[in-house]
Amino acid sequence: EEALQQWRAAERSAAAARRGRPAAAASAVAAAEAAEAAIATSEAAKVALEAMAVAEAAAGEAAEAAKVAVIAAGAGVEDVEDDVASADSDESAARARYGAAVVKASAQDAAGKTG
8 A cells, every 4th residue: 555655646746747847848938038138138238338329429529519609609799799890980980071071061162152
């Protein structure tokens, strides 16, 4: 009877082992898929890091270009302000000459009428 019990125990162990075989195989497949996913994630992170470096460099170049544009615009504003001041000065001088010419013409006209 002890041999029978040992046989039955062995059968149960073998049956349990057979049932565990598909689970172990599924676990191995899942582990392999997880390893592939980890490799893909690592590669994607590497590409993202490279893209970030490129984006950082591009942002730096854009900032430099913006700085140059601001400096150029500032210089342009200064040039325009100088041109406006010069034009205002020229206009004032021309107005003064015109006023003097009108006064002179009026004086000559008056002298001619009385003379």
